[in-house]
Amino acid sequence: MKNRYSFFAFCIIGIVLLYFRISYLDFKSETPLKVTTWDALGYYMYLPSIFIYQDFTELKWFSDIDNEYSVSGGCVYQARKHKNGNYVFKYLGGVAIMQSPFFFAGHLIAKNTNYKEDGFSPPYQYAIAFCVLFYCILAIFLLRKILLIYFDDVTTAITLLLLILATNFIQYVAIDGGQSHGFIFPLYVLVLYTTLKWHQKPSLVWASLTGLIIGLATISRPTEAIMLFIPLLWNTQTKELAKAKWRLAKRYKKHIAYAVLFSFIGVLPQLIYWKIVTGSFVYDVGSKWDFLTPHLRVLFGWEKGWFIYTPITIFFVIGLFFIKKFPFKNSVLTFCLLNIYIIISWHIWRYGGSYSCRALVQSYPVFALPFAAIIQKISFKKWRFIFYILGIYLLFVNLFQIRQYNKTILHYDHMNRRYYSRIYLNPNPSPLDMSLLDTDERLYNEKKYHKEIIVDIDSTLNIQITPYSSNLLIETKIRQDLLTDKKLDNWIKVESAIQVNQGFSSSYINSELQIGDTIKHNKIRLFSPISQNGQTNEYAFYMKIPDYFKEGFFRLHISSSGSEFEGIVKNIKITYINKRLSRDRD
Known part of the structure; x- marks a missing residue:
């Protein structure tokens, strides 16, 4: 032929x-x-x-x-x-x-x-x-x-x-x-x-x-x-x-x-x-063009x-x-x-x-x-x-x-380098991988760090939120010794199991680390590519603690941006992660 x-x-x-x-x-x-x-x-x-x-x-x-x-x-x-x-x-x-x-x-x-x-x-x-x-x-x-x-x-x-x-x-x-x-x-x-x-x-x-x-x-x-x-x-x-x-x-x-x-x-x-x-x-x-500054x-x-x-x-x-x-x-x-x-x-x-x-x-x-x-x-x-x-x-x-x-794991509009590096040829991305859609903070080689659980709640929380509002889940005080921990990789890790029954596509888990009048924010979507509406889904993310941080409050919220929210928070675990303590104990 x-x-x-x-x-x-x-x-x-x-x-x-x-x-x-x-x-x-x-x-x-x-x-x-x-x-x-x-x-x-x-x-x-x-x-x-x-x-x-x-x-x-x-x-x-x-x-x-x-x-x-x-x-x-x-x-x-x-x-x-x-x-x-x-x-x-x-x-x-x-x-x-x-x-x-x-x-x-x-x-x-x-x-x-x-x-x-x-x-x-x-x-x-x-x-x-x-x-x-x-x-x-x-x-x-x-x-x-x-x-x-x-x-x-x-x-x-x-x-x-x-x-x-x-x-x-x-x-x-x-x-x-x-x-x-x-x-x-x-x-x-x-x-x-x-x-x-x-x-x-x-x-x-x-x-x-x-x-x-x-x-x-x-x-x-x-x-x-x-x-x-x-x-x-x-x-x-x-x-x-x-x-x-x-x-x-x-x-x-x-x-x-x-x-x-x-x-x-x-x-x-x-x-x-x-x-x-x-x-x-x-x-x-109505098309607009940037011929002098192409993208x-x-x-x-x-x-x-x-x-x-x-x-x-x-x-x-x-x-x-x-x-x-x-x-x-x-x-x-x-x-x-x-x-x-x-x-x-x-x-x-x-x-x-x-x-x-x-x-x-x-x-x-x-x-x-x-x-x-x-x-x-x-x-x-x-x-x-x-x-x-x-x-x-x-x-x-x-x-x-x-x-x-087509599973939205490779996202249609929100891709970034860190997230792509985690899902590249990865058939089973984790909740921590999913968090990189919304934050660029990710701790690698966590096993090398010392971990101290500061919040561990297994009880069920039923949450209802009106549109464009939030519900406070946790507020806890965090303190670290600057003489010991200054300029080291200090982190907070949040893990939670949440079931969203209403408002899935517009719901987030928000974290705040307040140091005096300064507040550091993180916002992670609950409608991640590996999550399902009406099911219990696992979520996890890291927040880097600023080097100058000594003492402050850490807060966790559920928020909704556009529709009523109804869901169940089944557990919350917050871990303080510190590299210096790991070396000291060794």
Whole structure:
């Protein structure tokens, strides 16, 4: 079989994507699948509002839907009220256009079964979830075909496996498939293909399709308009070829005109929508940009850095140095650098809940070209097996982290270096590990220290708290001998078993160490990734005692930030930890 390695790689990818999609279905729930939530809801709302409710200006239907399915995230930010009184969708409609064939299939199934024809019952959710999977699997097959034009079979196979399975692609196609990223991914594959075909044999069809794809991508996410540079700079890697390219463009002016026309046709549905709803063909959705101060933490930050959590992507960028002789050199180099610059310049640089940097997922087909270039270069080196082993390791790490992410152990918004170091490839993180989500104070090698229990309560405390208030659990006096203990590692360790029956997602355990008028605070969430609502959960954390501390009070509270709290504190243990005493007793 010709090109069998890349074909097997494609099959493996398809199986893995289907496995992750199916494994995250909750068949015991009344809503086994819910993908049209949060941002995904904003892209999807066009379809039910237009084709089911015929109401996309007042949205009278939405409050009942949100009450039943809880899709907005608690705050309806997906639509804003215009000054004329109409609601305007925050997100553009290109994704909804791509979802529409499967939406209609889901509607037909709901119509002929006992499910509600409301746009949000299970048939619609399955339709959207498997829609993006279907598009992306076809796109990966076509991407394989493109890569095989420039690279050998083994290089193509390795590129596809690592591009898909060692990155956050799985998360935003097979799990959070309602987001825009998985729908735009195929558009990048298509624009690469139509660009390639036009340069092989110019035709009105390829020119028109290229323009239409760019237009549709633009009304999916406006920043995707920069994919224009792909056809524009293709085959311009030398001065002679650049001159020939512009001669070709002059020769086929009609093709260029058709490309522009079809680009306009691609964006026209959005313009019509804005005109109907706002009275203007153009509407500012309110995005803010920091182009003069881009956020490098998008790439390198411990919060959700692209190079930190999916480090195989470092090779995507390094590969840009190895595409000199390829016809896509200028188009890919220009696009990739500009794309990264735009992504890291968005004002909300965390991009909401995200595993690694999700805003770059859709452009992975373009990054596949420099990535394949460096893989092919490495394949001729003696040390290539080191890279292959590294690739397998990073693939495994990624699959492990996707599992962690969907348990919120790898947190969607609150990651930091200390916490990540404790959960990295850790299948059973401890309550002390969980505390590092909220504090950077952690004592290592506790066995080397002397421990003195100063509070040990086994009796049950029933706690009820009103919103935005707290309940004092413990107040105890702490004293240490400065002559003995000054400038040493002195700590307080708190351990407790708590059952939260109400207000779980907004409850905390607060600690205070008061030294005169100075108070040191710690605040640890009770809704940690390894805790469960209604269950007895173990909590533990450290507080470092300041060097100058001699005498003061230590207090422990339960607090609630937004809802009523009801729970049971089953035990509390507070330990004073001192290194000098340990040495003295030895």
